[in-house]
Amino acid sequence: MPTDVQMEALPVLFSGNDCILHAQTGSGKTLTYLLLIYSLINPKRSAVQALIVVPTRELGMQVTKVARLLAAARHMDPVLDHKSYTVMALLDGGMLRRHKSWLKAEPPTIVVATIRSLSQMLEKQIFKLDSMRVLVVDEVDFLFNSSKQVSSLRMLLTSYSSCNNRQTVFASASIPQHRRFIHDCIQQKWTKGDVAHVHVNPIKPMPSCLHHRFVICGRKEKHQLLISLLQSDLPKSGIIFVGEQSEKAKKAGKAPSTSLLIDFLRTSYEGSLQILLLEEDMNFNSRAASLSDVREGEGYLLVCTDIAARGIDLPETTHIYNFDLPKTAVDYLHRAGRTGRMPFSDKKYTVTNIILSEERFVLQRFENELIFNCEELTLEIPC
Numbered sequence: 001m002p003t004d005v006q007m008e009a010l011p012v013l014f015s016g017n018d019c020i021l022h023a024q025t026g027s028g029k030t031l032t033y034l035l036l037i038y039s040l041i042n043p044k045r046s047a048v049q050a051l052i053v054v055p056t057r058e059l060g061m062q063v064t065k066v067a068r069l070l071a072a073a074r075h076m077d078p079v080l081d082h083k084s085y086t087v088m089a090l091l092d093g094g095m096l097r098r099h100k101s102w103l104k105a106e107p108p109t110i111v112v113a114t115i116r117s118l119s120q121m122l123e124k125q126i127f128k129l130d131s132m133r134v135l136v137v138d139e140v141d142f143l144f145n146s147s148k149q150v151s152s153l154r155m156l157l158t159s160y161s162s163c164n165n166r167q168t169v170f171a172s173a174s175i176p177q178h179r180r181f182i183h184d185c186i187q188q189k190w191t192k193g194d195v196a197h198v199h200v201n202p203i204k205p206m207p208s209c210l211h212h213r214f215v216i217c218g219r220k221e222k223h224q225l226l227i228s229l230l231q232s233d234l235p236k237s238g239i240i241f242v243g244e245q246s247e248k249a250k251k252a253g254k255a256p257s258t259s260l261l262i263d264f265l266r267t268s269y270e271g272s273l274q275i276l277l278l279e280e281d282m283n284f285n286s287r288a289a290s291l292s293d294v295r296e297g298e299g300y301l302l303v304c305t306d307i308a309a310r311g312i313d314l315p316e317t318t319h320i321y322n323f324d325l326p327k328t329a330v331d332y333l334h335r336a337g338r339t340g341r342m343p344f345s346d347k348k349y350t351v352t353n354i355i356l357s358e359e360r361f362v363l364q365r366f367e368n369e370l371i372f373n374c375e376e377l378t379l380e381i382p383c
């Protein structure tokens with residue numbers, strides 16, 4: 001059964017239009033663009049026919065997994081003569097040397113890539129994108145906002161500007177100033193002039209299955225308050241978002257808040273959930289290990305920075321805790337959207353903000369901007 005965004009976007013995509021897919025977190029945008037890709041590409045052609053650009057290795061691994069699941073299903077189709085679709089993940093921290101020989105020997109049908117790894121391969125002319133039928137940029141607003149990634153993305157979009165036999169899809173739950181963005185897309189020829197803007201729930205960007213709360217406490221009480229919340233909520237699995245360490249604190253050799261919180265939880269949390277960490281400064285193998293533990297484990301408490309706020313799909317997550325408030329309303333939207341990821345479920349999921357009294361106005365601003373209500377919760381903090 002298609003979700004709302006799939007119902008609205010698939011006819012547009014199947015009729016050949018370029019599309020800005022703008023719909024709530026957890027609404028099924030990934031399957032939407034993958035269904036377009038599988039409807040157009042031909043496994044008998046030996047060329048890269050679809051490219052999906054993602055902002056992080058973690059999201060890339062997830063999209064690759066879904067693309068491979070669909071490839072396996074298509075492989076069973078007798079009409080296709082058992083010719084298989086191949087999906088290559090070209091992601092930062094991957095084994096680019098191994099990929100090089102694979103690319104030279106037999107180009108994959110679909111490439112899922114982070115912009116840096118992709119640019120390296122294109123610069124060295126290891127493969128070509130001349131036969132590309134679909135170009136997807138997932139979490140497009142994040143990529144345009146990222147000082148490290150935006151220039152390479154612009155270069156890619158300009159070098160492979162829109163043409164008649166290629167479809168372009170830009171996807172995100174948040175596209176700030178979307179009219180301006182669409183105008184730029186057409187002006188710069190990143191999309192065709194008749195690009196469709198599929199905007200689902202435009203007046204309610206936040207999924208309605210989320211219940212938002214806040215607790216006010218002093219700076220030194222935050223850790224203990226989190227323990228009290230975990231004891232009373234008994235989450236099935238939860239994600240705890242912590243602010244990123246400032247460059248100044250890094251230079252001063254201070255321990256990051258994530259490590260301090262992990263150490264605290266390992267000594268003070270008495271529940272049964274596995275405690276895991278995901279942050280930028282970990283090496284890629286540890287990052288991959290954390291996420292695979294999350295996916296295979298019984299139940300988890302994932303302590304992370306905003307690295308896990310975009311696109312990551314862990315449907316078991318029942319609770320989100322903002323141990324530190326995010327910087328912007330858009331970040332709030334994406335963090336909160338890591339729960340409530342079962343499109344047809346009528347369950348409620350909880351997002352809890354642990355804030356200082358002086359941060360109440362910031363949260364209020366997010367509420368106004370994203371049109372949701374946050375309820376105050378009072379909790380006894382044990383000494």
Ligand SMILES: Nc1ncnc2c1ncn2[C@@H]1O[C@H](COP(=O)(O)OP(=O)(O)OP(=O)(O)O)[C@@H](O)[C@H]1O
Nearest residue numbers: 001002003025026027028029030031173311313341
């Ligand atoms: N038609 C469907 N029926 C049931 N489940 C679906 C359907 N389409 C997608 N899903 C599931 O919904 C979940 C969310 O989908 P997906 O990750 O594509 O969301 P998204 O819109 O990309 O969210 P985000 O903006 O947070 O990245 C996934 O677990 C996916 O398997």
